[in-house]
Amino acid sequence: MKLKCIIVDDELMARKSLQRLCEQDDSLNLIGVFENVEDALQFLSKEPIDIIWLDVEMPGLSGFDLLKNLTSMPQVIMTTSKVEYAFEAYQYQVTDYIQKPITMPRFKMAVEKVLELNNRKTTTSPEREEIYVKIDGRYIRLAYSDILYIENIGDYVNIITQRQSYIVHTTMKYLEEKLGNCFLRVHRSFIVHLDKIVDIEENNLVVSNKVIPISRANKPELLNKLNML
The missing domain is CATH 3.40.50.2300 (Response regulator)
Structure with missing residues (x-):
């Protein structure tokens, strides 16, 4: 490659x-x-x-x-x-x-x-389980396990963790390629940590009380990655 x-x-x-x-x-x-x-x-x-x-x-x-x-x-x-x-x-x-x-x-x-x-x-080296984001001139370490979901907001993204959120100047496409396999883009505006999904109903899922839409194009991959009975 x-x-x-x-x-x-x-x-x-x-x-x-x-x-x-x-x-x-x-x-x-x-x-x-x-x-x-x-x-x-x-x-x-x-x-x-x-x-x-x-x-x-x-x-x-x-x-x-x-x-x-x-x-x-x-x-x-x-x-x-x-x-x-x-x-x-x-x-x-x-x-x-x-x-x-x-x-x-x-x-x-x-x-x-x-x-x-x-x-x-x-x-x-094993796959890293973290990402560093630049906030106010310094790099902050975010463990994958702390990230709940990521939301697109124009030219920025909002990374929601268990404790707080971080607004970063980057794109969803860039994050898709940088993050590990535990993350999946379920909608053009949302990337979720698969382990943080609480509930799925029709065209929505829930992560930490946040209702997140699932696009028709992304739903098959989501269902394929989860252990569905």
Whole structure:
């Protein structure tokens, strides 16, 4: 399976050079090229990816500003002509830091590092039972077992837990791909934790006294995932 990646760099020649390298690598699927952080962040709020090839110095928001605003951290390879940003870059636990101009051997080395880390996660680590959400500039850990359901509210989602709720700037599609198998989208506006369902009646279900609609398209998958007698 190819890793989805994007390029964020304000220099035209740097973008084109990196784009050629990505397109020649069979392990990568380049799905976006951006010349500024603002456009990249808008794309990332709707589309989950595996790798960001990220420049540091750009007009407006910098590469570090992008990292500060991410709601979920993919693997990041920073690309810059300067070495003095390396220490700050690794404070964000970036995967690699490459000086421009990027050569093919150095590019391949970075990709191999990404693949090695990816393989290590899938072969040695159990599925994580948590997600981190960004609230007021800090990341808060939410255990899957604490989440009751998630409701879509325009450009945001409201994550309802047993104790409180958290409004996060992301999409339902993104969460569907990030959350574990214990969650299911039962309606265009709702994702529920299957273990928290109290009752199901016709086209509605109940989670913690909240009546949630079930769409006709999603009902067969819901019934298939539950132990129905």
